[in-house]
Amino acid sequence: MHMILDALWRAVTDCLRGRVMAWSLFPLLLVAGMAALVGVFWWDAAAASVQAWLEAASWLQWLWGWMGQGTAAASAVAAAVLLVLVISPVMVMVALAIVAVVMTPQMVALVAERRFPQLQRK
Template identity: 40%
Template sequence: MRILLDSFWRAVAYCLRPRVILLSFLPLVLMVGLAAGLGYFFWDPAVAWTRSTLDSWPLLANFWGWIGNFFSSDFSATLAQLVVVLAATPAIVLVSLLVVSGLMAPALTRLVATRRFPELEHKKGPSLIWSVIRSLGLTLLALVALVVSMPLWLVPPLVLVLPPLIWGWLTYRVMSFDALSEHADTEERATILRTHRLPLLAIGVLCGYLGAAPSIVWASGLLFAAGFFILAPIAIWIYTLVFAFSALWFAHYCLDALARLRAERAALAFAVAQGPATLSHDADRAIQTQWGAP
């Protein structure tokens, strides 16, 4: 529990660092750049195709004529532009978040390792291709679990428990693996994921509940269409900040657990070298020297 709370407060403090705040604005900058580039090359063809599709629907022909009695401008052209924007926005947001998540997590882990664990040895981790395949496989399992559990969502309490639990499990498996990928070998990583399973799952579930906050803002933007283009960027920024906090929390916890594991093994090896009679006493003293008395 102490390491859980300690890593939590450290993650909160790191979120106030200028570097983390700047990284949280990265998806907004990337989203604007993508929107400008796509708009420059594809805006006119997309609007023209959408308008021709809307005009080709026989059921809407009378509706366009009736609407034209109230608006002096071409309403179908305005609606076509709005449809293109609303259709392109989720895709641009998804691409931006995927790119940023791939860049932020390693950067934040390195930030924690550099500032808090500068002497922690780097060991060869998995390749980038294996990490991507593993993340995709775990995501697929989580999606299957969500689909299978949907009938249980009709029971009121379970709809508030099952989805966060599934996403929490996914977050715990992916982010803890990424946090340890540059520093721990296969055996160390498996040991930490096994011995700290429940605290890491708790972190994942709590981060899953925090990740629901941007959805409220996003839904408000859809409900109040006039404020959509203001509320949607706010939701994206909040989501990125929550992601940064989650990555920092996992990085602090996992790297701390790894440092403690290595200290305990070093103390045990030292005690064994000194002789069986002093094994317990020397091991306890070496651990307390490394981390302080509890």
């Protein structure tokens, strides 16, 4: 149990290092920038397409008829929510891929340098 707590303590202290925090923020900033670009260039067209699809869906006609005059506003909100629900997992997967490519080799090098300097790297 002592070895597990020691490893946990070392991992926590390594996570609080400036380099590690910077490497952790890089994927977040990159994905936030990509989300902003997607929002600026494609959001309106994508939202309009999804809204048109929702309004034309035969299985939703009873809902639009029940709502009456509020159909345009309701379908616009539903389209925006649907887009966010579809795009969010994609952004998370892209962030994880960036972490795997950028941060993992840096963390392996940091741990090897600080904890296992005597090991030969292959």
